[in-house]
Amino acid sequence: MNFTPLILFASLLLPLYASAEEHQNSNANGGDTIVFTTLGRSRYEFDVFALSTTRPPSISGEIRITDGESVNFNGYFPSPSPALISLLPDATLIQPGDSSPLHLIYVTERNGTSSIYYDLLHGGDPDSKSKRRSMLEAPSRVQIPLLTNADHRSGNTVNSFKDKPSLSGEFLVYVSTHENSGEPRTSWTAVYSTELRTGLTRRLTPSGIADFSPALSPSGNWTAVASYGERGWTGEVEELSTDIYVFSTRNGTRRVKVVEHGGWPCWVDESTLYFHRRSDDGWVSVFRAILPQSGSLSTESVNIQRVTPPGVHAFTPATSPNNHNFIAVATRRPGSDYRHVELFDLRRSEFTELTRLVAPGSHHLNPFLSPDRSRVGYHSCRGQANGRRSPLLFLENIQTTTSDLSLFRIDGSFPSFSPAGDRIAYVRMPGVYVVKPDGSGRREVYDGMAFSTAWDPVRPGRVYTSSGPTFATERTEVDIISIDVDAVDKSSSVRRLTTNGKNNAFPWPSPDGKLIVFRSGRSGHKNLYLMDAEKGETGGLWKLTEGAWTDTMCSWSPDGEWIAFASDRESPGSGSYELFLIHPNGTGLRKLIQSGTGGRTNHPIFSPDSKSIVFTSDYAGISAEPISNPHHYQPYGDIFTVKLDGSNLRRLTHNSYEDGTPAWAPRFINPSDVVLRKKNDSSCAFEDCHWLNKNPPLKGQKISC
Ligand SMILES: *[C@@H]1O[C@H](CO)[C@@H](O)[C@H](O)[C@H]1NC(C)=O
Ligand SMILES: *[C@@H]1O[C@H](CO)[C@@H](O)[C@H](O)[C@H]1NC(C)=O
Ligand SMILES: *[C@@H]1O[C@H](CO)[C@@H](O)[C@H](O)[C@H]1NC(C)=O
Ligand SMILES: *[C@@H]1O[C@H](CO)[C@@H](O)[C@H](O)[C@H]1NC(C)=O
Ligand SMILES: *[C@@H]1O[C@H](CO)[C@@H](O)[C@H](O)[C@H]1NC(C)=O
Numbered sequence: 001m002n003f004t005p006l007i008l009f010a011s012l013l014l015p016l017y018a019s020a021e022e023h024q025n026s027n028a029n030g031g032d033t034i035v036f037t038t039l040g041r042s043r044y045e046f047d048v049f050a051l052s053t054t055r056p057p058s059i060s061g062e063i064r065i066t067d068g069e070s071v072n073f074n075g076y077f078p079s080p081s082p083a084l085i086s087l088l089p090d091a092t093l094i095q096p097g098d099s100s101p102l103h104l105i106y107v108t109e110r111n112g113t114s115s116i117y118y119d120l121l122h123g124g125d126p127d128s129k130s131k132r133r134s135m136l137e138a139p140s141r142v143q144i145p146l147l148t149n150a151d152h153r154s155g156n157t158v159n160s161f162k163d164k165p166s167l168s169g170e171f172l173v174y175v176s177t178h179e180n181s182g183e184p185r186t187s188w189t190a191v192y193s194t195e196l197r198t199g200l201t202r203r204l205t206p207s208g209i210a211d212f213s214p215a216l217s218p219s220g221n222w223t224a225v226a227s228y229g230e231r232g233w234t235g236e237v238e239e240l241s242t243d244i245y246v247f248s249t250r251n252g253t254r255r256v257k258v259v260e261h262g263g264w265p266c267w268v269d270e271s272t273l274y275f276h277r278r279s280d281d282g283w284v285s286v287f288r289a290i291l292p293q294s295g296s297l298s299t300e301s302v303n304i305q306r307v308t309p310p311g312v313h314a315f316t317p318a319t320s321p322n323n324h325n326f327i328a329v330a331t332r333r334p335g336s337d338y339r340h341v342e343l344f345d346l347r348r349s350e351f352t353e354l355t356r357l358v359a360p361g362s363h364h365l366n367p368f369l370s371p372d373r374s375r376v377g378y379h380s381c382r383g384q385a386n387g388r389r390s391p392l393l394f395l396e397n398i399q400t401t402t403s404d405l406s407l408f409r410i411d412g413s414f415p416s417f418s419p420a421g422d423r424i425a426y427v428r429m430p431g432v433y434v435v436k437p438d439g440s441g442r443r444e445v446y447d448g449m450a451f452s453t454a455w456d457p458v459r460p461g462r463v464y465t466s467s468g469p470t471f472a473t474e475r476t477e478v479d480i481i482s483i484d485v486d487a488v489d490k491s492s493s494v495r496r497l498t499t500n501g502k503n504n505a506f507p508w509p510s511p512d513g514k515l516i517v518f519r520s521g522r523s524g525h526k527n528l529y530l531m532d533a534e535k536g537e538t539g540g541l542w543k544l545t546e547g548a549w550t551d552t553m554c555s556w557s558p559d560g561e562w563i564a565f566a567s568d569r570e571s572p573g574s575g576s577y578e579l580f581l582i583h584p585n586g587t588g589l590r591k592l593i594q595s596g597t598g599g600r601t602n603h604p605i606f607s608p609d610s611k612s613i614v615f616t617s618d619y620a621g622i623s624a625e626p627i628s629n630p631h632h633y634q635p636y637g638d639i640f641t642v643k644l645d646g647s648n649l650r651r652l653t654h655n656s657y658e659d660g661t662p663a664w665a666p667r668f669i670n671p672s673d674v675v676l677r678k679k680n681d682s683s684c685a686f687e688d689c690h691w692l693n694k695n696p697p698l699k700g701q702k703i704s705c
Helices: none
Strands: 032-038 046-052 072-076 102-108 115-121 141-147 162-168 171-176 190-195 201-203 211-216 222-227 243-248 256-259 263-269 272-278 284-290 303-306 313-318 326-332 340-345 350-353 364-369 375-381 391-398 405-410 413-417 424-427 432-435 443-446 450-455 462-467 479-484 494-496 504-509 515-520 527-532 536-543 551-556 563-567 578-582 590-593 601-606 612-617 638-643 659-664 674-678
Touching: 032 413, 032 612, 032 638, 046 102, 072 162, 072 364, 072 375, 102 162, 115 162, 141 162, 141 171, 162 211, 171 211, 190 211, 222 263, 222 272, 243 272, 256 272, 256 284, 263 313, 272 313, 313 364, 326 364, 340 364, 340 375, 424 450, 424 462, 432 462, 443 462, 443 479, 450 504, 462 504, 479 504, 515 551, 527 551, 551 601, 563 601, 578 601, 590 612, 601 659, 612 659, 638 659
Parallel strands: 032 405, 046 072, 211 263, 284 313, 413 450, 413 659, 504 551
Antiparallel strands: 032 659, 046 375, 072 102, 102 115, 115 141, 162 171, 171 190, 190 201, 211 222, 222 243, 243 256, 263 272, 272 284, 284 303, 313 326, 326 340, 340 350, 364 375, 391 405, 391 674, 413 424, 424 432, 432 443, 450 462, 462 479, 479 494, 504 515, 515 527, 527 536, 551 563, 563 578, 578 590, 601 612, 612 638
């Protein structure tokens, strides 16, 4: 599902995290609870795996390196430096000649936010006596968190997205979003290095710039990144038109642009880089850049050659030091829905398939090679075949930095709470469901296509929704319906409140239960209307807003004073949405928040005290190259709150996924996971980037997510 347009005042450098005093409790009983949706994420079940690069790929040759907890991805095989080894407990014996210990640095989403971990495994080599496929039984795992949100040493005491780790001797190099860029619709992602022994952290990316996908040269002296430089992100959600920059890993100096248009760099030696870009013929391909050995470094002095041929999308290249024989890539072959890891022989220009021969029906992402080039790592869904199922989390607790806010990712979209907070309605296309916050009593209450949910504040068990397709034109029939979720006779539980055959959606009742605000395309434009909550439009219909633009996603404040909505009225049809407030009597219209020029701010929902709004937005830009993730229509979506006067903007989520459709609970839910049930066949059911499905477009033809 696609959450249309989604933000804020420009140039106000507002603190993102409220201090204890600023953060007023909305609920008398302990604090605030916000629930939101992330497209696809509850099905990921990623672990990091490895295959040999020298033996034919086989199921028994695949090693699962990470432990099957949470979601683990974007691995890196470090050369174990003295600083890294010094972190291990004294009892950990590393025999100098023993080739079997596997060292892995990776990202894990334990507690719902990203942390960087280091695992050491003995007996990981399938050639060794144990022949264990899964490392789970192996007692010899040592696991060391390198960087978590609770890491006071590094100053990382706020939630942040942390990704793409690598190691240069004493220094962990990675990206993080813990510093506000200060500009709306501008990415917070920047490269940092943290000294392992001391935790001393240094920002390597200049302020005001966002860098993605860092990679270290074999000596560690140089870091290459994908970056827009001063230009900034302009809303791209497919392949990014970033450039490649190189700088000194020590302190970020000597920063030079070396390649126009490229992403996901990696080094073979101190002057040879590989990277991906969509080439003129439409195929995403791997290219090589040879930097001059001497003289001045600039885009002019760099020699660029295409490496992978047309006919297959090849991307996220991985190299090993001084290995000019082969690279590893992820591919999408024509006609395949799956992303696989392959080797590419640089001399013969030939692919060697790996993961398709092991698990043809799973996605395999973001390969990386061991320093001795004998192993290729990647992440993939652990699945049932790997003997380890994780519970499906109905509510995944996302650790926050304040004890008076609990934050959950819900497995479903458009959640809303009953007035007492004892039930949640949500949507899974198709169908509307009702469940208790502890995950029990889950029932389908409507089996058709529907979107958005809101509970009637006075009539017990009544839920309003929009029945019909999402993202349809003004003239497509979508109707506001009410569902009596406790009806014994399901055949009479649904009442249709609009019947005009036009696109009516996003119903939200007034706090006295008398009226419903919704948006309708009945005039040819989507504007806001009010109607009688009992009889529907036949009982009274009033126009609240009017204009040749789209007003949508409306919600009513619990104190009855305001209706919040998203609108593209400042730039109709542009896809740019801002949040507005209007009194139910049509007065007091004002803009609440905007995310820069062309930005998106959507799905505003009031706090129980009516003083704040939670919403989703591209205010913090994009956090990773979208091609390094499964499909997200709007990979920039993050969840924010703001007060009604526009102050106290806070970013609640930090990830590279599409977060949307938030709800603010009327009562506090303790911050711990709620398991819905054991995962079954629907796990691992997520899609690779839709835009890689297609063969390249004809010249000039635009393809979109
Ligand atoms: C997860 O939360 C628990 C309990 O707060 C904490 O002990 C643990 O360190 C956290 N893990 C990470 C990776 O942040
Ligand atoms: C990396 O930097 C160090 C310190 O400046 C230097 O001694 C070394 O020669 C450099 N290595 C390479 C391969 O450039
Ligand atoms: C950055 O590091 C280099 C050595 O690698 C040093 O010569 C230079 O003075 C440093 N610059 C700053 C601004 O710290
Ligand atoms: C409209 O509603 C607002 C908020 O309730 C109120 O302050 C204002 O006086 C009303 N205006 C009119 C013209 O009724
Ligand atoms: C799990 O899937 C199997 C086969 O697909 C099915 O028979 C079984 O009923 C499912 N179990 C649950 C709890 O949904």
